[in-house]
Amino acid sequence: MEAAIGVIGGSGLYAMPGLTEVREVRVTTPFGDPSDAFITGRLHGRRMVFLPRHGVGHRILPHEINFRANLWGFKHLGVERLISVSAVGSMKESIAPGHLVLADQFIDRTRRRVQTFYGDGIVVHVPFAEPICPAVRSALYAARTAVDTPVHAQGTYICIDGPQFSTKAESLLYRSWGVDVIGMTNMPEAKLAREAEICYATIALATDYDCWHESEESVTVEAVLRTLKANVERAQRLIDGFVQNAPAERSCGLCATAARTSLMSDPAKIPEATKQRLQPILRHFMPV
Ligand SMILES: [Zn+2]
Secondary structure, eight states: OOOEEEEEEOTTOOSOTTOEEEEEEOOOBTTBOOSSOEEEEEETTEEEEEEETTTTTTOOOGGGOOHHHHHHHHHHTTEEEEEEEEEEEEOSTTSOTTOEEOOOEEEEOOOSSOOOSOOSSOOBOOOOSSOSOHHHHHHHHHGGGGSSSOEESOOEEEEOOOSSOOOHHHHHHHHHTTOOEEESSHHHHHHHHHHTTOEEEEEEEEEEOTTTOTTSOOOOHHHHHHHHHHHHHHHHHHHHHHHHHOOSSOOOSSSTTTTGGGBOSOGGGSOHHHHHHTHHHHTTTSOO
């Protein structure tokens, strides 16, 4: 199968304009249903796969997202590089609403989400010190001339469960930890991408200053949506620039072999049912 570039759209990004040869593909997975049908097509000649993370019509809360089904689906459809688009709150004065942040680190404060594809007879401990694909992130940064707003080359994204926004005490605590942006969806998405040997990078769209900022009104859905609309268009332009210049083959040495080099289990001892469930991942490095 021809390798594809995936895009998972967050709040405000429910479709991928500019695609040709558009098809809707429903994928059934051993982990249940993905957020919606996948949209496949071509952009600048490249095979693309798009999924709206919250479903068309925005029906799925962050903690309700079936992250494993989504990532399994992308892997099944041949996605090797996945760009995550996510609305976030800014935790620093220097990241104004309207700015884009190419996060390079995460702090995971989610508590009730399934964090792994593995278990049930297979043990894998992937490295996660660098949770974002450095090659995809730097290529996105190189495409920043396509947008009319500052693009921050790095940042730490703290992920909370939500769906409520933070209290002021929480917001101030997170600021004391030095985080740059706050969101609800990139964990465990980025972990599962690494486990599936998919390159993953995030475009975080700063929509507001969360509630720590004294001179700003506390975050409201209305304010978020206003900035979001402009930001989503910027994210689309950045992705377009990335796709235009992306090399045909991914080049990073980190993500493409992350699971196979971290496998602790004897392949002969892995239960058949487990192998079958993980077939889109395992088939690249063991007989399944
Ligand atoms: Zn990579």
